[in-house]
Amino acid sequence: MKRAIILGSGLDILSQESPLESIPYTEIPGWPLGKVKGHKGVLDKYKNIWVLRGRAHLYEGFTWEQACFPTQYLINQGIEELILTNAAGGIDPNYEIGDLMQITGYLNFMKPDKSRKLSRILQKPISYKTELVKNTHDDIRLHHGNYVGVHGPNYETHSEIALFKSMGASAVGMSTIPEIETAVKNNVKVTAISIITNVYGKTVDLGHEGVVQAAKNASEKLARLLCLN
Numbered sequence: 001m002k003r004a005i006i007l008g009s010g011l012d013i014l015s016q017e018s019p020l021e022s023i024p025y026t027e028i029p030g031w032p033l034g035k036v037k038g039h040k041g042v043l044d045k046y047k048n049i050w051v052l053r054g055r056a057h058l059y060e061g062f063t064w065e066q067a068c069f070p071t072q073y074l075i076n077q078g079i080e081e082l083i084l085t086n087a088a089g090g091i092d093p094n095y096e097i098g099d100l101m102q103i104t105g106y107l108n109f110m111k112p113d114k115s116r117k118l119s120r121i122l123q124k125p126i127s128y129k130t131e132l133v134k135n136t137h138d139d140i141r142l143h144h145g146n147y148v149g150v151h152g153p154n155y156e157t158h159s160e161i162a163l164f165k166s167m168g169a170s171a172v173g174m175s176t177i178p179e180i181e182t183a184v185k186n187n188v189k190v191t192a193i194s195i196i197t198n199v200y201g202k203t204v205d206l207g208h209e210g211v212v213q214a215a216k217n218a219s220e221k222l223a224r225l226l227c228l229n
Helices: 064-076 158-166 177-185 207-225
Strands: 003-007 021-024 042-045 050-053 081-090 100-109 142-150 169-173 189-199
Touching (some): 050 064, 064 177, 081 100, 081 177, 081 207, 100 169, 100 177, 158 169, 169 189, 177 189, 189 207
Parallel strands (some): 003 050, 003 081, 100 142
Antiparallel strands (some): 081 169, 100 189
16 A cells, blocks of 8 residues: 655655655646745655645645645555644644644635634544554554644634633644545555654743754654554
């Protein structure tokens, strides 16, 4: 089965291995070229998995369709199993920086849709979770929860956090939902993992630099969880 992983901000997996082929996003026609720090912008092809090092975000000015393009490209190339990762802020006060959360459902606040009612945003389950993630490492804190995706680029207000918490969200970020919805629409198995890089009301806001560093620090842990090291 052909697999691929999309890496979020600061995440670094398999970088010590030499890929069979490395393709800069600039060489793939139609690819949205994000410029956020912590995203290298290259597709590395290894024997057993393809690794997308970076993604484009809606807040950079890309359309929903452009944000979905890389996932659709992978599917068109025959990818049957997709692993999504991101850096996210923790809403659940039990979370700590460096914890991992498998996304079991999501709330889509990213795509403007006048016909979308509040009840249609609530906790859409991910129906095609892979069996890849097994919590067999005693030293890895793996949570399961709902991810809320927002457009950004900003951190949430007190009122927004209160709303998201009341709706059952455990973490918040500015990516991943376009890829989830594209994969599910194409019946591709998907596992999504958030790396908690700060926790609302509990940790100091270190800005984007701190987010990137926290994600980088958790990369080895993520690789072990996914059996990619």
